[in-house]
Amino acid sequence: MRHRRTAVRTASLPLLLAGLLALGPAVAADAPTPKWTLIQAGALLDRPGQAPRGASTVLVRDGRVVAVRDGHVGAEAFDGAPQDATLIDLRDRFVLPGLIDSHVHLTSDKAGIEGQLEEVSMGVADQAFEAAVNARKTLQAGFTTVRNLGDSDGVTLALRDAIAAGKVPGPRILDAARPISATAGHMDPTLGYREELHAALDTSNLCNGADDCRRAVREQVARGADVIKFASTGGVNSRIGAGLGAQLFDDEARAIVETAHLYGKKVAAHAHGADGIALALRAGVDSIEHGTLMDKDELALFRRSGAYYVPTLSTVNGYKERLAKNPDAYIGEVRRKIEWRIGITGKALEAAVPAGVKIAFGTDAGVSLHGRNADEFELMVAHGMTPATAIQAATVNAADLLGLRDEVGSLEPGKRADLIAVSGDPLRDVTVLKRVAFVMKDGRVEKDAR
Secondary structure: OHHHHHHHHHHHHHHHHHHHHHHHHHHHHOOOOOOEEEEEEEEEOOOEOEOOEOOEEEEEEOOEEEEEEEOOOOHHHOOOOOOOOEEEEEEEEEEEEOEEEEEEOOOOOOOHHHHHHHHHHOOHHHHHHHHHHHHHHHHHOOEEEEEEOOOOOOHHHHHHHHHHOOOOOOOEEEEOOOOEEOOOOOOOOOOOOOHHHHHHOOOOOEOOOHHHHHHHHHHHHHHOOOEEEEEOEOOOOOOOOOOOOEOOOHHHHHHHHHHHHHOOOEEEEEEOOHHHHHHHHHHOOOEEEEOOOOOHHHHHHHHHHOOEEEOOOOHHHHHHHHHHHOOOOOOHHHHHHHHHHHHHOOHHHHHHOOOOOEEOOOOOEOOEOOOOOOHHHHHHHHOOOOHHHHHHHHHHHHHHHOOOOOOOOOOOOOOEOOEEEEOOOOOOOHHHHHOEEEEEEOOEEEEEOO
């Protein structure tokens, strides 16, 4: 029977192809009309890292930048642009590319004991709605692309695809699926729970030994991960008093990185202690997240490897705000690590900037509040960066780290029309980026609060 059905399908194939070819002209005739938009800006930072333009006009066609012209000009200044192109008047605003946050966790804003309770009380459907709300907040804050560095249930993998399909609003997402950890490491889901509950928890993200770590990476690739994240050190929020030093062996870290790169996936390493930072950099990671403790040896490794440093300074805002509301928000060993992190935050960035380490913007939103991503800019400037280099970190640098430099990060012909507008000059006062008035993503207006 199987052979006969196959024969029928094969015999029908020429007729099917003929029918499709016959439909060709009708399909072409029904093609959608191109959407043209002219955006007139009072000032334009089209290529972060270079000097801004003054009055400028950006031409967008079907969600991509076609051309940029000096001055406030009409469609007649652009070859092929129709006279009825939509005009967006931002002549009293400073326009720049959509921002990129390289480190978020969209499924929650909770942490500490409250976050632990949420882990066992919220279902996957609840998390999905929470992530959708946080994604919208992030987009409204001017962040048109994010890298989500892990959740346990595949919520952001589904959200990524829903946003890409235009079903829900949100930033473009690159997702890490489940982050990889050693047993008793930072992302071990059993930490803080009674032993009899461990059997109910999914521990497939844990790996012990090089072969097992290769298996863990392949599982995330199979789930659809865009990027691989692993923990080379302990974490501030992990519910174990095992410190913040290295928690993997060299062969385990190499196995993770080599397997991810084999599949064309970049690798982000959660790392606080200097030994774990060095271990991850030697293994060939593409970025170090947090990077709290660094000396000249780690800085030299950064320069040799070309890896990016993602400082995530905003975590301290989340810690301070939660503790102000509830001094018992975190259990004892976590509270001690948080106090240490608050006191030392920014020191590594102050060393990395003059050392020439490449910096990409990332907040760890979820530890800090979603929609408040731009708070990171103020902290970056307070710890050694200029407004211009901080903006560069959140645009062209982050785009390069995410493997999207041909798509986003600047407003150049052929790139996606992701842009924001603010009142004031962010190159003089970076805090104006906390008050984004206008957001466009892929040529679609997502916010207009002018």
